[in-house]
Amino acid sequence: MAEGKYEAGDNVYREDNKFYSTIVGLAELRNNVITVIPLKGFYIPSIGDIVIGKIIDVIPTAWILDIRAPWNAILFAKEYLSKPLNVMKEDIRSFLDVGEMVMAKVTSFDRTKNPLLNAKGQGLGKIQKGMIVEVNPTRVPRIIGKKGSMISLLKKESGCQIYVGKNGRILISGKSRENEILVAEAIKKIELEAHISGLTDRIHEFLMKRR
Amino acid sequence: MGIRKLISEDGLRIDGRRLDEIRPIRFKIGVLKNADGSAYVEWGKTKILVGVYGPREAHPKHLAVPDRCIVQARYHMAPFSVEERKSPAPSRREIELSKVIREALEPAIFVEMFPRTTIDIFAEVLQADGSTRCATISAASLALADAGIPMRDLVSSIAVAKVEDQIVLDVKDEEDKHGSADMPIAIMPSKNVITLIQMDGMLTYEEFKKAFELAKKGCMEVYKKQRETLESYFKEIKVGLENV
Numbered sequence: 326m327a328e329g330k331y332e333a334g335d336n337v338y339r340e341d342n343k344f345y346s347t348i349v350g351l352a353e354l355r356n357n358v359i360t361v362i363p364l365k366g367f368y369i370p371s372i373g374d375i376v377i378g379k380i381i382d383v384i385p386t387a388w389i390l391d392i393r394a395p396w397n398a399i400l401f402a403k404e405y406l407s408k409p410l411n412v413m414k415e416d417i418r419s420f421l422d423v424g425e426m427v428m429a430k431v432t433s434f435d436r437t438k439n440p441l442l443n444a445k446g447q448g449l450g451k452i453q454k455g456m457i458v459e460v461n462p463t464r465v466p467r468i469i470g471k472k473g474s475m476i477s478l479l480k481k482e483s484g485c486q487i488y489v490g491k492n493g494r495i496l497i498s499g500k501s502r503e504n505e506i507l508v509a510e511a512i513k514k515i516e517l518e519a520h521i522s523g524l525t526d527r528i529h530e531f532l533m534k535r536r
Numbered sequence: 537m538g539i540r541k542l543i544s545e546d547g548l549r550i551d552g553r554r555l556d557e558i559r560p561i562r563f564k565i566g567v568l569k570n571a572d573g574s575a576y577v578e579w580g581k582t583k584i585l586v587g588v589y590g591p592r593e594a595h596p597k598h599l600a601v602p603d604r605c606i607v608q609a610r611y612h613m614a615p616f617s618v619e620e621r622k623s624p625a626p627s628r629r630e631i632e633l634s635k636v637i638r639e640a641l642e643p644a645i646f647v648e649m650f651p652r653t654t655i656d657i658f659a660e661v662l663q664a665d666g667s668t669r670c671a672t673i674s675a676a677s678l679a680l681a682d683a684g685i686p687m688r689d690l691v692s693s694i695a696v697a698k699v700e701d702q703i704v705l706d707v708k709d710e711e712d713k714h715g716s717a718d719m720p721i722a723i724m725p726s727k728n729v730i731t732l733i734q735m736d737g738m739l740t741y742e743e744f745k746k747a748f749e750l751a752k753k754g755c756m757e758v759y760k761k762q763r764e765t766l767e768s769y770f771k772e773i774k775v776g777l778e779n780v
Contacts, residue, residue: 336686338646345726347646347686349770364770366684367572367591395591395605395653436651437602463684 334360368394368462368492370440374431375449377457377490378442380423385412388421390429390442393462393492400429400442405450426452428488428496448488455486455498456505460516462493467519468512475515475525482532483508507535542699542711549699550710551580558694558706558754563675563765565682571658573683577675580708581665584672588679591653605650609638611672613661633669640673640693640722640732646686655685666709667695673722673732674758681766690762691731693722694754696747698739703747705754717743721751725759 333339336348337359346352350361370376370392378390378398388405390398402410402417405427410417421427428449429442444450460468468489469476480487485499485508497508511528518524543549553559559580568574571587594600611633615624626634637659645655657679659672670693677691697707697718704711707718717737723730739747 338688345688347688348684349681349766363684365682395593395650397593436649 332358334358336361336363363463365461366463368392370394370396370398370431370434371491372431372434374491375488376429376431376442376492377452377488377494377496378427378429378492380421380425380427383418383421383423385417386410388417388427390427392440392442393459393494394440396436396439398429398431398440398442400427400444404432404442405444407445421451426457426494426496428452428490452496455496456502456509458495458497458509458512460493460495460512462491464516464519465489465491465493467524468495468515470525475528478525478529479508479511479532482529483511507532510535542714543702543704549704549708551708553706555702556705556750556753558757559708561758561761563678563761565678565765565769571679571683573679573681573685575675575679575682577671579667579671579674580706581663582661582668582671583663584659584661584668584675586657586659586672586675586679588655588657588676588683588685590655590683591650591685592656594652594654599654600652603651604647605645605653605655607638607642607645607647607655607657609634609641609657609659609676611637611659611661611669613664613668617661617664633672636669636732636734637672637676641676641680641691643729643731644677644687644689644691644724645680646688649686655680664709666707666712667720669693670695670720670722674762678762678765682769689724689726689729690759690766691722692725692755692759692762693720693732694751694758695720696751696754698737698743698747703743703750705750719744719747719751721748721755723752723755725756 337344344359346361348363350363353360376392378392380388381391382389386402388400390400392398427444429444432441432443434440483504485497485504488496497505499505562578564576567576568587573588575586577584591605611630613622615621657676661668673691673693695707695718697704697711697715699711699715712718717739719735722732
């Protein structure tokens with residue numbers, strides 16, 4: 326890919342003075358650091374990310390969540406419940422059970438241990454209503470748009486609340502099902518047509534036409 | 537040996553190829569929706585479908601290794617892939633090829649980046665006409681790239697054989713069966729690293745050297761095809777991102 330006095334950033338490795346990309350993506354040179362932005366891939370957790378997880382297993386004091394990453398995430402009972410869980414008296418499944426969706430924040434992750442989640446903060450916790458669509462995690466910046474232009478357009482035109490998880494799961498919650506379906510279709514359109522320019526304008530047109 | 541000769545007087549093989557000519561190869565990426573990465577290859581009459589899943593949590597859990605991700609490969613031939621129905625149960629040969637394919641691909645993957653996980657590769661041979669392991673390895677490395685798994689390089693693979701005392705490139709089924717030696721080889725072309733080399737039969741030192749050089753040349757041709765396929769597949773997305 327390149328040769329010379331650079332530094333290897335994300336998705337790049339060096340051998341002597343030669344730099345190679347490890348994935349298919351777009352190369353970027355900034356401050357002498359070469360990075361490659363992936364075109365397709367999976368989600369790698371990072372501390373502070375807001376993700377939407379699906380509960381796949383329950384153990385005595387924690388839930389195991391699928392967050393579309395190589396590792397399953399762990400949500401301890403104390404990171405979700407306001408008071409300590411009494412395992413003798415209460416059943417952890419009465420709070421959250423397999424199949425339910427949770428909006429949570431990644432609090433710890435370093436590849437040697439599974440990511441830990443917290444679901445206590447504002448806007449976090451069990452998802453009660455709405456609709457969830459999945460997109461490739463590499464397309465998340467596209468759904469948000471430049472300085473949030475795309476997401477604010479979607480919110481304004483549909484009147485729905487939209488929460489984008491860093492792991493490519495998006496929660497849409499609106500007044501009616503029709504509205505939610507409209508946003509879901511728009512998001513799928515963004516994912517499919519991310520490569521054609523003038524995307525924001527076309528999505529605007531799409532929303533106006535369908536209303 | 538059969539009545540028909542495998543190489544004619546004017547140096548052409550039974551399908552009309554020259555000795556150092558490969559069959560037409562066509563790769564296709566992203567053919568399976570449910571898999572994280574997938575590829576399909578038509579290599580002459582050989583047709584193979586590869587799906588890649590992962591990195592994901594290993595099941596059963598005791599398979600996971602603390603410092604790296606494990607690679608699991610499954611090579612399987614469909615019952616209808618050969619002339620006489622093949623029993624769908626994994627045969628001795630399929631188990632061996634699964635292992636060989638895994639070991640040919642593992643050096644290319646950054647396994648240490650995903651400790652305690654697994655990458656699963658499933659290859660289904662839909663139609664077999666020789667060189668299935670080479671086609672599987674080449675297609676699987678594209679499927680891995682499609683899944684976004686970090687790799688040192690693509691893996692390109694091809695087989696050479698000794699047929700009627702001549703060294704030929706890209707072995708076809710009949711040449712494999714009636715030839716006197718065959719040697720599949722897989723390399724990481726831009727690193728010049730061999731990840732697979734097997735030999736069945738006997739070659740002299742000179743023959744081996746000649747066969748090896750020919751195989752390297754063949755791998756470069758496969759590598760070119762692989763890169764072309766990747767580029768055209770990812771081009772659409774690329775054009776888009778530049779227009780943000």
